[in-house]
Amino acid sequence: MEMRKALDGRAAGLMVVLCLVWGLQQVAIKAAAPDIAPLLQIALRSGVAAALVGLLMLVRRERLSLAGTWRPGLLVGFLFALEYLLVGEGLRYTSASHMVVFLYTAPIFAALGLQWRLPSERLVPLQWMGILLAFAGIALAFFGGDHGGGFSGDVFFGDLLGLLGGVAWGATTVVIRCSRLAGTPAALTLFYQLAAAFLLLTPAAVALGQWGFDPTPLAWSSLAFQAVVVSFVSFLAWFWLLRHYLASRLGVFSFLTPLFGVVLGAWLLDEAIERGFLMGAVFVLLGILLVSGHGWLKALLRGRRAA
Template sequence: MNAPLHRESPPRMTFTAVLLTLSICLLWGGNPVAVQFAAKNLPPLLIASIRFLLATGFMYFWCRLGGHRISITRQQLPYVVGGGILLFVQIGLFHLGIARTSSSHATLLINTYVFWVMVLESYLLRAALLSRWKISGLILAAIGVVIIILSSLGQKEQLDQPTLRGDVLLAFSGLMLALKILLTKAAMPKIASSPFIFWHDLIGMSLLVIASLTFETWPGMEAFDMVSCVSLAYQGLCVAGFCFGMQAYLLQKYSATSISVFSFTSPIFGVMLGVAIRGDEFSVWFGLAALLVAGGIYLVNRPD
């Protein structure tokens, strides 16, 4: 009689890994706020192009400092091309959407990718198991996100006014981000994280430049004031460079689900920064939603 098969569980995240993941979430939470500052003077696809031009340069030096070979094999090519195309679609939708909504809406809707990662990794790829506790935590956190969105209905006129069109674009961007994360996870046994991110940044950036040249009118150099330049540096070096590189490194060690559940903190960071810096409308419902999200994170990560 054959012995029963046991699915090997991914390693539990260390305290250092959790802190690093939360730091990434904090930086990501501030990204929509940074984009809004640059969007005052620059068109959305041009912002995305410059952002990933900086990210590509960051990853090139990251690879050089880490001693990673940038060259790739023919077998690795489909992964980096697929990652670059998904990056182009996801980032393009993100920047087009955020130009039509508030940073608070953006940081909430982009993080719906967590739901897609869990569903696809658990039920389609069969790469992770969701216990009743984890499913309960996911539902609890989802309720928190819904409350935040509903509490924003009927907002007064504000600096960054939300629109349905912008929100829909951001929701689709969240789906594309989930697919890109799972592709990155699949690519990690085939290619090291640093050269993968470098090539996927380079391909995505090239496609964004082509799209921007085709559909947008580029402004003059006077549009690149100090605020816009700082915003672009934050987006390109901190978020698109450091965050994507660190996330790929973590995906080499832990499951996509284990990492993604912490991104529920990113909407909290993003809403706080949006309210404090961009003047987004705040409601007491945000406090209740934050508690629900925090409770969901605890249930998802508690031992089964």
């Protein structure tokens, strides 16, 4: 079995770029929302990306065999579609910066699910501290921000949908780790998710009235970015990193995505960042860092003590 490496400069640089792309994802959807509905964007990008992944598998001569994986494949596909259904609806009510913070609470829920299912994933005290810190941040972001009457009440609802999207994403991670999908090629798992998202979200977009499409340059640009850069290139690059580098080291960078999302939302969309939400977001980011990067932090502390 191939040994996974510790992080080097190439992997660290690629992770920063990926986090920037993922942080820009919700901002691009929100920016193009007047021209193409968020849920329709996600459905169409998933269909295009699924076709690209299928074509890549043909070029690599990888078999699209569903034997033994179709049940967990359907489940992760449903959870992936549910996650982005919640994101697409949530972006109608809340800002991109709010959405990216609440969606990227997923590592917290994944850690709790894996703690329950896998003995090897038992949480250590430092991780439990991170989970408590993250939940305190979620509460502060919900109730410390400006969620008064009028539109702000809608913001609260959109934030809740974003948090539920994070729960769905965390559940997807648990299913992949605890099923036969853990040993299947990454492209097949990605194909399950993208194909299911296209098949389920397209009729959902029609049913929920998110079917508007004005073919402006902004709409086409956002769709191309979502389909090719986010759903195809970035996801495959992430799976490549997971095959070659230690996942615990890669997870240290996970807190950068919501950080980039907040900054880009404020810069590109002029989104207001309330003080209570910002304080809560800082707690959430610190909690994610403790949960995902506890191994790296412990190694760093041991190295300093030895020095």
